[in-house]
Amino acid sequence: MSNYHIKHLEEYYQVYRKSVREPENFWAEVAEEHFIWRKKWNNVLSWDFRKPEIKWFEGAKLNITENCIDRHLRTKGDKTAIIFEPNNPDEVAQYITYNDLYDRVCKMANVLKEQGVKKGDRVCIYLPMIPELAVSLLACARIGAIHSVVFAGFSSKALATRINDSECKFVIASDGSYRGSKSIDLKGIVDEALEQCPCVQTVLVVKRVHSEVTMKAGRDIWLQPLLDNASGDCVPEIMDAEDPLFILYTSGSTGKPKGMVHTTAGYMVYTAYTFKNVFQYKDDDVYWCTADIGWITGHSYIVYGPLANGATTVMFEGVPHYPDFGRFWQIVDKHKINQFYTAPTAIRALAKQNISFAEAQDLSSLRVLGSVGEPINEEAWHWYNDIIGKKKSPIVDTWWQTETGGIMITPIPFVTPTKPTYATLPFIGIQPALMDENGEEIKGNQVDGRLCIKFPWPSIARTIWGDHQRYKDTYFSAFDNKYFTGDGALRDEVGYYRITGRVDDVIIVSGHNLGTAPIEDAINEHPAVAESAIVGFPHDIKGNALYGYVILKETGEGRDHNNLRNEINQIITEHVGPIAKLDKIQFTSGLPKTRSGKIMRRILRKIACKDINNLGDTSTLLNPEVVQEIIDNAL
Numbered sequence: 302m303s304n305y306h307i308k309h310l311e312e313y314y315q316v317y318r319k320s321v322r323e324p325e326n327f328w329a330e331v332a333e334e335h336f337i338w339r340k341k342w343n344n345v346l347s348w349d350f351r352k353p354e355i356k357w358f359e360g361a362k363l364n365i366t367e368n369c370i371d372r373h374l375r376t377k378g379d380k381t382a383i384i385f386e387p388n389n390p391d392e393v394a395q396y397i398t399y400n401d402l403y404d405r406v407c408k409m410a411n412v413l414k415e416q417g418v419k420k421g422d423r424v425c426i427y428l429p430m431i432p433e434l435a436v437s438l439l440a441c442a443r444i445g446a447i448h449s450v451v452f453a454g455f456s457s458k459a460l461a462t463r464i465n466d467s468e469c470k471f472v473i474a475s476d477g478s479y480r481g482s483k484s485i486d487l488k489g490i491v492d493e494a495l496e497q498c499p500c501v502q503t504v505l506v507v508k509r510v511h512s513e514v515t516m517k518a519g520r521d522i523w524l525q526p527l528l529d530n531a532s533g534d535c536v537p538e539i540m541d542a543e544d545p546l547f548i549l550y551t552s553g554s555t556g557k558p559k560g561m562v563h564t565t566a567g568y569m570v571y572t573a574y575t576f577k578n579v580f581q582y583k584d585d586d587v588y589w590c591t592a593d594i595g596w597i598t599g600h601s602y603i604v605y606g607p608l609a610n611g612a613t614t615v616m617f618e619g620v621p622h623y624p625d626f627g628r629f630w631q632i633v634d635k636h637k638i639n640q641f642y643t644a645p646t647a648i649r650a651l652a653k654q655n656i657s658f659a660e661a662q663d664l665s666s667l668r669v670l671g672s673v674g675e676p677i678n679e680e681a682w683h684w685y686n687d688i689i690g691k692k693k694s695p696i697v698d699t700w701w702q703t704e705t706g707g708i709m710i711t712p713i714p715f716v717t718p719t720k721p722t723y724a725t726l727p728f729i730g731i732q733p734a735l736m737d738e739n740g741e742e743i744k745g746n747q748v749d750g751r752l753c754i755k756f757p758w759p760s761i762a763r764t765i766w767g768d769h770q771r772y773k774d775t776y777f778s779a780f781d782n783k784y785f786t787g788d789g790a791l792r793d794e795v796g797y798y799r800i801t802g803r804v805d806d807v808i809i810v811s812g813h814n815l816g817t818a819p820i821e822d823a824i825n826e827h828p829a830v831a832e833s834a835i836v837g838f839p840h841d842i843k844g845n846a847l848y849g850y851v852i853l854k855e856t857g858e859g860r861d862h863n864n865l866r867n868e869i870n871q872i873i874t875e876h877v878g879p880i881a882k883l884d885k886i887q888f889t890s891g892l893p894k895t896r897s898g899k900i901m902r903r904i905l906r907k908i909a910c911k912d913i914n915n916l917g918d919t920s921t922l923l924n925p926e927v928v929q930e931i932i933d934n935a936l
């Protein structure tokens with residue numbers, strides 16, 4: 302018997318030890334007992350981090366939607382699979398049963414097939430948090446197409462880059478989206494993006510806001526009439542374990558976004574197993590993750606992990622502050638949520654509001670509270686624990702990444718004693734290591750270093766779409782024979798991990814990873830800008846906010862700085878999206894540079910953080926005099 306469901310600490314240690322000593326046996330047992338396979342694997346694991354090449358369950362055949370839908374129909378057909386809670390609380394919620402989900406996914410899959418989508422084709426999905434989003438992912442998976450979801454808050458340029466990178470021929474989009482009191486013209490954004498995307502043949506359009514949109518003849522098609530005529534049965538495409546399931550883009554510290562490729566079997570096994578344990582999901586529970594499916598958290602822990610366990614998962618279309626800051630708690634009460642999974646940035650924003658918003662609702666259904674996306678600070682942790690969890694619902698501070706596919710370091714609720722700001726222990730099968738700057742592993746406790754993982758787990762991304770070399774350079778080159786996460790961490794006296802943050806040029810703003818390079822590139826597009834550098838500085842709600850240092854060209858000197866600031870943020874909104882706007886913009890005559898011409902962000906970061914007493918040695922800079930000027934004019 303595999304230990305699918307861990308219930309106490311002794312069991313955790315015992316299963317953990319087994320997963321490290323005999324990883325292949327361990328994962329084979331989990332896979333064998335809890336999933337359906339069209340054919341079993343020949344080999345559980347082959348791997349080489351130096352190449353890098355990782356294969357799990359090689360030779361196995363399956364379709365992930367049979368595991369997420371079909372197999373539940375006999376016993377749970379009438380159980381609610383997805384609760385859709387609309388942006389506007391006056392619009393009725395939808396309760397989509399497993400039978401309904403089967404029907405909707407098959408219809409969508411048949412529509413895709415009729416439109417010519419084939420196994421291995423990439424389908425870009427640019428939709429708000431409406432049921433069609435989850436259905437589109439599953440429909441792609443049903444027919445073996447590779448979905449590439451782009452978060453519907455990204456700008457047309459960001460969308461175009463992602464569509465072109467993976468050469469999507471098909472796009473699924475909507476006329477618009479609701480976001481609080483606003484509605485957003487998504488179709489307009491798509492149209493603009495597609496001017497740059499010759500590869501796209503067909504756009505299927507979901508009607509959501511019923512706004513006027515232009516439909517381009519021969520390219521754009523309303524989805525609903527096609528669905529109305531489609532059959533509600535679709536034979537699943539039988540996939541190899543290592544066939545790609547999806548591509549999801551994440552920001553790098555340099556260059557264009559990285560299309561992380563996740564494959565089928567390992568991803569399914571790991572997300573399902575972590576979901577069950579990290580949320581201690583029981584059959585009649587109602588689980589809600591507030592993330593958007595445009596991010597990995599939504600892929601793994603709104604769609605695949607929950608559905609593979611036959612769970613009831615909530616999709617919320619709206620925002621935490623509409624119609625007021627009580628919205629989340631009202632939804633918890635309305636649907637009697639048992640597990641609630643959100644991000645520190647949301648917790649901090651809600652903690653700032655009057656406590657009556659939380660107190661007005663009955664939160665007693667809550668059993669487990671989750672946090673993801675960035676370090677959760679102590680104050681937010683306690684507010685979450687005291688006010689929302691009433692000190693009886695353990696907080697699972699889950700550390701993981703787009704690249705890891707599933708949760709890596711986390712408490713198991715009611716099993717692992719929690720500790721504020723600590724993600725605590727590695728999950729089953731995960732072998733972390735802290736490394737020093739010389740590439741040596743730091744053993745023992747009460748140490749800190751760069752966080753690496755020494756051994757593959759089933760849901761690790763297998764490559765970067767179209768650029769395996771970059772995959773190797775980014776994750777497997779900093780430390781020999783180890784996966785490097787890009788994060789720093791410390792390990793306390795009992796072996797608990799605390800993630801201290803990125804050690805590269807990625808800045809996490811409101812839980813969104815932003816690479817500095819694409820934002821700087823956008824700023825530099827402004828005709829008056831000569832050069833720029835951005836860094837993060839602490840912000841009490843967003844975690845980090847962006848601080849930009851901008852050198853103007855001669856033509857820009859003498860112009861009104863506030864106008865320039867607005868224009869720069871406008872350009873960033875167009876190129877990257879509104880999430881990347883700068884909170885502070887300082888104009889400067891120069892940027893501190895090394896003799897080889899590299900911008901010393903460390904110094905800029907310290908100035909932005911008002912930590913100017915230990916800037917370190919600046920005398921070796923090419924232009925040390927500029928540092929004082931920047932300090933004098935700091936915002």
Ligand code: WTA
Pocket residue numbers: 551596597598672673674675676677698699700701702703704724786787788800801802803809812814
């Ligand atoms: C950060 C999100 C501290 C970290 C699932 C990581 C965290 C990056 C935590 C990945 C946490 C995520 N505590 N930091 N619990 N969870 N991070 O790819 O820096 O959007 O490398 O995946 O978020 O962000 P991504």
